[in-house]
Amino acid sequence: MRLSTKRLSIKAPGPISPGPKCPRAPNASGFHIPIMVKEACSVNIRVRNYTLDDFDQLLALQKAAFPAPFPEELLWSREQIASHAEVFPEGAMAAEVDGVIIGSATSLIVRFDGKPHTWEEVSDRGAIRNTHRPDGDSLYGIDLCVHPDFRRLGVAGALYEARKRLVRERGLKRFIAGCRIPGYHLHADRMTCEEYVRKVQSGDLRDLVLSFMIKQGLEPIQVLPEYLDDEESRNYAVLVEWKNPAVDRRPFFGYSRTNCRHLT
Numbered sequence: 694m695r696l697s698t699k700r701l702s703i704k705a706p707g708p709i710s711p712g713p714k715c716p717r718a719p720n721a722s723g724f725h726i727p728i729m730v731k732e733a734c735s736v737n738i739r740v741r742n743y744t745l746d747d748f749d750q751l752l753a754l755q756k757a758a759f760p761a762p763f764p765e766e767l768l769w770s771r772e773q774i775a776s777h778a779e780v781f782p783e784g785a786m787a788a789e790v791d792g793v794i795i796g797s798a799t800s801l802i803v804r805f806d807g808k809p810h811t812w813e814e815v816s817d818r819g820a821i822r823n824t825h826r827p828d829g830d831s832l833y834g835i836d837l838c839v840h841p842d843f844r845r846l847g848v849a850g851a852l853y854e855a856r857k858r859l860v861r862e863r864g865l866k867r868f869i870a871g872c873r874i875p876g877y878h879l880h881a882d883r884m885t886c887e888e889y890v891r892k893v894q895s896g897d898l899r900d901l902v903l904s905f906m907i908k909q910g911l912e913p914i915q916v917l918p919e920y921l922d923d924e925e926s927r928n929y930a931v932l933v934e935w936k937n938p939a940v941d942r943r944p945f946f947g948y949s950r951t952n953c954r955h956l957t
């Protein structure tokens with residue numbers, strides 16, 4: 694089922710640095726829309742499904758979130774956005790403030806078997822056309838992006854809540870995603886990836902992405918080598934999982950010593 698136009702009111706604790714002004718959302722004309730000016734910042738976030746009509750805004754968002762030297766050819770193409778909206782429109786999500794897209798998330802449905810995989814394999818190189826399984830049991834997140842001016846204001850959290858809601862509405866067992874671990878390169882000469890993940894789980898270390906995922910209620914379940922060309926993560930990703938409490942109360946017996954490295 695499609696996303697509703699539910700609005701989420703997010704309030705960030707304390708002043709926003711620098712100074713007390715809140716971030717501004719760039720509008721289509723290149724001007725900026727002031728959201729609020731107070732000691733604390735409050736923005737109304739609307740999560741909806743994106744369509745091909747949103748391509749220009751989505752591309753501008755990705756360029757802001759992934760500036761040069763990030764290769765532009767790795768940003769979403771018009772063909773990929775069209776495929777997301779056609780193949781699985783419910784999984785194509787945009788977060789708006791005052792009608793301007795400041796965050797996005799893309800997902801597909803898979804039948805999860807615990808086998809190692811790469812981002813290109815699970816995402817069909819970002820197109821999802823050949824890997825989306827309407828009869829699957831798990832929602833798989835392949836992308837999440839937030840405008841840099843709107844980070845730490847709950848935009849990513851709102852998108853993850855929308856994903857969890859989609860899992861519940863669809864009666865799926867879980868939400869999963871391959872999570873970057875950009876802090877790992879600082880410790881790779883002293884510990885394995887599994888050891889690093891355990892230390893982040895225990896709170897001994899903090900990872901910019903994995904720590905956020907854990908805060909959202911997602912649990913690391915598997916290390917995925919050569920998941921993505923990602924120097925900071927040493928090409929590793931960590932598969933994280935949120936189980937639908939209404940459906941998946943039993944252990945998933947698809948995990949095995951052969952195809953899944955437990956991280957507990």
